[in-house]
Amino acid sequence: xxxxxxxxxxxxxxxxxxxxxxxxxxxxxxxxxxxxxxxxxxxxxxxxxxxxxxxxxxxxxxxxxxxxxxxxxxxxxxxxxxxxxxxxxxxxxxxxxxxxxxxxxxxxxxxxxxxxxxxxxxxxxxxxxxxxxxxxxxxxxxxxxxxxxxxxxxxxxxxxxxxxxxxxxxxxxx
Amino acid sequence: xxxxxxxxxxxxxxxxxxxxxxxxxxxxxxxxxxxxxxxxxxxxxxxxxxxxxxxxxxxxxxxxxxxxxxxxxxxxxxxxxxxxxxxxxxxxxxxxxxxxxxxxxxxxxxxxxxxxxxxxxxxxxxxxxxxxxxxxxxxxxxxxxxxxxxxxxxxxxxxxxxxxxxxxxxxxxxxxxxxxxxxxxxxxxxxxxxxxxxxxxxxxxxxxxxxxxxxxxxxxxxxxxxxxxxxxxxxxxxxxxxxxxxxxxxxxxxxxxxxxxxxxxxxxxxxxxxxxxxxxxxxxxxxxxxxxxxxxxxxxxxxxxxxxxxxxxxxxxxxxxxxxxxxxxxxxxxxxxxxxxxxxxxxxxxxxxxxxxxxxxxxxxxxxxxxxxxxxxxxxxxxxxxxxxxxxxxxxxxxxxxxxxxxxxxxxxxxxxxxxxxxxxxxxxxxxxxxxxxxxxxxxxxxxxxxxxxxxxxxxxxxxxxxxxxxxxxxxxxxxxxxxxxxxxxxxxxxxxxxxx
Numbered sequence: 001x002x003x004x005x006x007x008x009x010x011x012x013x014x015x016x017x018x019x020x021x022x023x024x025x026x027x028x029x030x031x032x033x034x035x036x037x038x039x040x041x042x043x044x045x046x047x048x049x050x051x052x053x054x055x056x057x058x059x060x061x062x063x064x065x066x067x068x069x070x071x072x073x074x075x076x077x078x079x080x081x082x083x084x085x086x087x088x089x090x091x092x093x094x095x096x097x098x099x100x101x102x103x104x105x106x107x108x109x110x111x112x113x114x115x116x117x118x119x120x121x122x123x124x125x126x127x128x129x130x131x132x133x134x135x136x137x138x139x140x141x142x143x144x145x146x147x148x149x150x151x152x153x154x155x156x157x158x159x160x161x162x163x164x165x166x167x168x169x170x171x172x173x174x
Numbered sequence: 175x176x177x178x179x180x181x182x183x184x185x186x187x188x189x190x191x192x193x194x195x196x197x198x199x200x201x202x203x204x205x206x207x208x209x210x211x212x213x214x215x216x217x218x219x220x221x222x223x224x225x226x227x228x229x230x231x232x233x234x235x236x237x238x239x240x241x242x243x244x245x246x247x248x249x250x251x252x253x254x255x256x257x258x259x260x261x262x263x264x265x266x267x268x269x270x271x272x273x274x275x276x277x278x279x280x281x282x283x284x285x286x287x288x289x290x291x292x293x294x295x296x297x298x299x300x301x302x303x304x305x306x307x308x309x310x311x312x313x314x315x316x317x318x319x320x321x322x323x324x325x326x327x328x329x330x331x332x333x334x335x336x337x338x339x340x341x342x343x344x345x346x347x348x349x350x351x352x353x354x355x356x357x358x359x360x361x362x363x364x365x366x367x368x369x370x371x372x373x374x375x376x377x378x379x380x381x382x383x384x385x386x387x388x389x390x391x392x393x394x395x396x397x398x399x400x401x402x403x404x405x406x407x408x409x410x411x412x413x414x415x416x417x418x419x420x421x422x423x424x425x426x427x428x429x430x431x432x433x434x435x436x437x438x439x440x441x442x443x444x445x446x447x448x449x450x451x452x453x454x455x456x457x458x459x460x461x462x463x464x465x466x467x468x469x470x471x472x473x474x475x476x477x478x479x480x481x482x483x484x485x486x487x488x489x490x491x492x493x494x495x496x497x498x499x500x501x502x503x504x505x506x507x508x509x510x511x512x513x514x515x516x517x518x519x520x521x522x523x524x525x526x527x528x529x530x531x532x533x534x535x536x537x538x539x540x541x542x543x544x545x546x547x548x549x550x551x552x553x554x555x556x557x558x559x560x561x562x563x564x565x566x567x568x569x570x571x572x573x574x575x576x577x578x579x580x581x582x583x584x585x586x587x588x589x590x591x592x593x594x595x596x597x598x599x600x601x602x603x604x605x606x607x608x609x610x611x612x613x614x615x616x617x618x619x620x621x622x623x624x625x626x627x628x629x630x631x632x633x634x635x636x637x638x639x640x641x642x643x644x645x646x647x648x649x650x651x652x653x654x655x656x657x658x659x660x661x662x663x664x665x666x667x668x669x670x671x672x673x674x675x
Contacts (some may be wrong), residue, residue, distance in 0.1 A: 045628035048365040051621045055353045062346050075573045092399045097396045107591050128567040157568050171579040
């Protein structure tokens with residue numbers, strides 16, 4: 001199969017494999033619990049749970065193969081080791097968490113929940129650019145320029161997107 | 175043959191209006207920018223354009239999408255050569271020799287080679303699209319439920335095998351995609367599966383929101399993870415392709431065009447695999463393989479011809495079988511269905527002119543990339559210097575509003591976000607996205623035909639493995655899966671060595 005991955009990568013596969021086995025088992029359980037619909041003339045070949053059940057079983061099978069493979073590649077030994085991503089890894093983690101957090105806030109909490117779309121969009125783009133761009137600009141002594149650029153891009157994006165979608169594509173804003 | 179040429183001529187003529195040419199110019203340009211900017215991919219660009227062309231007349235919408243598609247695959251070569259960063263996954267092979275040429279002060283020549291390779295690759299693919307689509311359409315009329323079941327499964331298995339670097343993870347992603355396709359009301363009794371009482375989920379997971387999430391949002395989250403370094407671009411000379419670069423490498427062009435088109439036809443395997451396969455074949459056939467990786471014209475030409483030839487190739491199974499040949503082709507398929515086009519075996523019967531319309535669209539897109547390839551370089555350099563902290567939030571907004579625009583439902587935004595997060599997490603664990611998305615696209619086809627086949631045969635599984643085409647597809651799937659095991663590879667080598675002796 002693929003080139004061997006030792007240590008932490010094998011550990012990641014181990015965790016993922018357990019998740020897949022659990023996921024597949026849940027699918028199989030859900031499929032078995034489904035109504036067979038015999039009263040509507042369904043046979044075993046047309047039962048609603050047939051295909052999901054087969055897919056769930058295959059996911060369990062391949063998840064099991066992944067589990068065995070990861071154990072062979074040293075996952076169990078690596079489980080006890082502390083997870084230390086290093087400075088670069090921690091920085092990437094922080095950026096990912098920030099991006100995910102802002103995205104969830106914008107899409108789940110702000111859009112379509114009372115405030116005008118153009119306002120939440122401008123705020124989102126402004127805050128996003130500030131948080132990701134400002135530390136570097138501050139280090140270069142360009143903080144004011146960074147804030148101004150973020151404001152211009154935020155307003156331009158919000159205005160353009162709202163006008164184009166409302167007036168050209170005739171979409172009602174959320 | 176002449177009726178085909180006549181139909182093609184009529185299709186071209188129908189698009190030679192100022193409005194159509196304007197949209198060709200604009201959408202090819204947008205595709206080029208999307209393809210050139212690292213962090214934005216062809217699939218993302220196509221999904222966003224699909225959401226923005228919902229209210230446009232169907233032929234015009236598909237013209238816009240095909241021009242965006244061709245432009246994006248070509249555009250990736252710009253950043254590959256200038257920045258050593260592929261603008262799209264399809265251009266990764268172009269980085270190897272393209273950027274080396276740029277470092278030698280030959281960036282202009284490299285871009286000229288990429289332009290000529292892309293144009294000629296698309297033209298070769300177009301030829302096969304026009305010639306092979308009617309033939310495959312005729313063959314597909316013989317396909318029954320059993321064949322379509324195996325074809326759907328074949329697409330997921332082969333996509334899982336060839337995309338990414340771990341087939342086991344590819345297959346798991348494919349199976350997950352097939353399962354996701356089944357969420358909601360099933361087709362026979364409208365029984366709700368895995369909806370947990372949610373009325374929105376009863377309608378199933380929308381394909382376009384899932385695509386925007388998996389290929390749009392997930393890609394943006396991966397892109398913003400790393401801090402962007404300073405963008406340095408080497409100075410370059412003329413970007414006009416040299417005739418000797420075309421005539422001197424005609425064998426590479428033809429070989430890569432054919433390989434690219436063929437790889438494009440294989441379901442779920444797209445432009446990136448086509449580029450690498452063409453590159454590897456060119457290296458094997460080259461008289462100077464040691465030059466590959468050091469600025470080989472041959473290598474760059476092969477990669478760029480192959481990846482662009484895969485574009486028309488990927489459209490062939492979309493038109494004849496309603497099965498996408500690549501991830502962007504999956505978006506094209508979704509767009510066709512939204513606009514009321516019915517791709518599949520009957521297309522040559524119900525709408526034969528449509529196939530030639532698609533060939534004409536490819537031709538116009540090719541002219542577009544030729545024009546921009548010769549004229550747009552300096553502007554593109556400025557665009558490449560826009561920081562991703564500006565691009566990412568803008569595209570994120572477009573992903574959100576574009577998804578909402580489909581049906582005016584917040585639920586679609588939530589699906590987009592869910593798939594964005596799933597895609598982001600899976601990417602961290604090295605799971606490829608293409609099989610997941612292909613599974614969602616093919617899940618319905620697979621299930622319907624499995625159930626239909628079992629009902630027709632009254633539970634007898636033998637037609638699934640005894641009908642000729644079914645047997646071939648079944649055997650291919652088994653061999654593809656077994657070949658991943660070392661004992662099977664050893665057995666195959668032993669068999670062939672015995673044959674040679």
